[in-house]
Amino acid sequence: MTMTEATGPHTAQTNPAQTNPAQTIAQANPGVPYTVPQPPAAIDAAVWPSVATVPSSFKARLAGRAADAIFRAAVRRLPLEVRYPDGTVLGRAASGQAEPGQVFPVMTMNRPEAFAARLGDGGLIGLGESYMAGDWDADDLTAVMEVFAARVGTLVPEPLQKLRGLYLPRTPRTERNTEQNTRSNISRHYDLSNELFATFLDNTMTYSSALFPESGDALRNVAWDGLAAAQQAKIDRLLDRAGVTEGTRVLEIGTGWGELALRAAARGATVYSVTLSSEQQELARQRVAEAGYADAVTIELKDYRAVEGEFDAVVSVEMIEAVGYEYWATYFQTIERVLAPGGKVAIQAITIGHDRLIATRTSYTWVHKYIFPGGVIPSVRAIEEITEKQTGLRVRERLAMGEHYAQTLRLWEERFMGRADDVRALGFDEVFQRMWLFYLCYSRAGFETGYLDVQQIVLDKAASR
Numbered sequence: 001m002t003m004t005e006a007t008g009p010h011t012a013q014t015n016p017a018q019t020n021p022a023q024t025i026a027q028a029n030p031g032v033p034y035t036v037p038q039p040p041a042a043i044d045a046a047v048w049p050s051v052a053t054v055p056s057s058f059k060a061r062l063a064g065r066a067a068d069a070i071f072r073a074a075v076r077r078l079p080l081e082v083r084y085p086d087g088t089v090l091g092r093a094a095s096g097q098a099e100p101g102q103v104f105p106v107m108t109m110n111r112p113e114a115f116a117a118r119l120g121d122g123g124l125i126g127l128g129e130s131y132m133a134g135d136w137d138a139d140d141l142t143a144v145m146e147v148f149a150a151r152v153g154t155l156v157p158e159p160l161q162k163l164r165g166l167y168l169p170r171t172p173r174t175e176r177n178t179e180q181n182t183r184s185n186i187s188r189h190y191d192l193s194n195e196l197f198a199t200f201l202d203n204t205m206t207y208s209s210a211l212f213p214e215s216g217d218a219l220r221n222v223a224w225d226g227l228a229a230a231q232q233a234k235i236d237r238l239l240d241r242a243g244v245t246e247g248t249r250v251l252e253i254g255t256g257w258g259e260l261a262l263r264a265a266a267r268g269a270t271v272y273s274v275t276l277s278s279e280q281q282e283l284a285r286q287r288v289a290e291a292g293y294a295d296a297v298t299i300e301l302k303d304y305r306a307v308e309g310e311f312d313a314v315v316s317v318e319m320i321e322a323v324g325y326e327y328w329a330t331y332f333q334t335i336e337r338v339l340a341p342g343g344k345v346a347i348q349a350i351t352i353g354h355d356r357l358i359a360t361r362t363s364y365t366w367v368h369k370y371i372f373p374g375g376v377i378p379s380v381r382a383i384e385e386i387t388e389k390q391t392g393l394r395v396r397e398r399l400a401m402g403e404h405y406a407q408t409l410r411l412w413e414e415r416f417m418g419r420a421d422d423v424r425a426l427g428f429d430e431v432f433q434r435m436w437l438f439y440l441c442y443s444r445a446g447f448e449t450g451y452l453d454v455q456q457i458v459l460d461k462a463a464s465r
Helices: 023-027 058-075 112-122 124-133 141-149 182-190 194-198 224-241 259-266 278-291 325-338 354-360 366-370 380-390 402-418 420-425 430-449
Strands: 081-083 106-109 136-138 249-253 270-275 297-301 311-317 339-352 393-400 452-461
Touching: 058 112, 112 124, 124 136, 124 366, 124 430, 136 141, 141 430, 194 278, 224 259, 224 311, 224 339, 224 402, 224 452, 249 259, 249 325, 259 270, 259 278, 259 297, 259 311, 270 278, 278 297, 311 325, 325 339, 325 380, 325 393, 339 354, 339 380, 354 380, 366 430, 380 393, 380 452, 402 420, 402 430, 402 452, 420 430, 430 452
Parallel strands: 081 106, 249 270, 249 311, 270 297, 311 339
Antiparallel strands: 106 136, 339 452, 393 452
């Protein structure tokens, strides 16, 4: 399959949720170039304890000196300019390794000692926290992060990589995705507030990769006004591949804000959707009711493991990343258990290379601490091996569309920063805004460099022998 493949007979369908209550918020001020945020003038230590305080123990100072030496040695060979307050400039150009006229992204050190201390104390967690604190800045944060993302496996010398488990933070037990913890993990991200998400999502309130009709250079220039249709095209392709038509019984694992359930109901399907976000449930139910599909769509606050019944189609969009790698088999076994004979499964999943999954699956990262507690991104190989060895499900079809996620994230980033005043008015301070910008740019860099991908994967039950 190619990225230009037709997305099925339903892609021209208009949005069934024209009365979306978030529409007024989401349609104002379309994404435009924005001013790079300034370092926060003050940091509330009660809200941001790790950001407000620079590690200062003897161990942290020692680790900071080592981290500073490793960082400086690494960036000397990178296509990057790192500028220090004393006038020092590091990077490929400063080392005489650049071609004439080459321009590299710039990383500006505001407080190099604090940056080194945080990096030494927390690794990549420290890199993110130092940005949140304003220890460093970048005019093009995504471009800087791309440089690191493209070389993530080689930035630290291999002997030191083997010691990472001895000094880097470990996942708190309270963030493992047991049935007791999962609700809290999901709530910490998705229950921030519906109004916050409405500041940067389009009027479909869809928080996953879109599928644009463009490809190549044209894809890199897609505009905000095409995002909603591209989100609907993504959903419609999944529904098509799952065989959702009139009378289909659909299970949706991970409701989001209800757009997929609405589009499935518009086809005449009945939908049972589960979520662990009370904020999402509330708005999704409201959208369903206002669109006239309350009789066709049920949205419950329920763990996927507790679902009962039989369904002709199971659809799940970017939910597997929140499951936790210890529970991937449980996730697919649950799907197999409720899937009717002849039924199909269509999931959309962010994926990572299998070697990086093996190297990082037990790591505790900045993304875990601040964005998605308990999350682990799977590899395609892991999905195929788990379903083949531990279930009767088999992968039948895949569509890779990582470049589409990079552009989805670009539009979200422009939108979010273009509405900084609105975000502030909702009660989210400058540290939060820098955190969210780092998250969007960090993620986009992963897709731009191919470190991350996103796949639409179709599965069904293997034929019995």
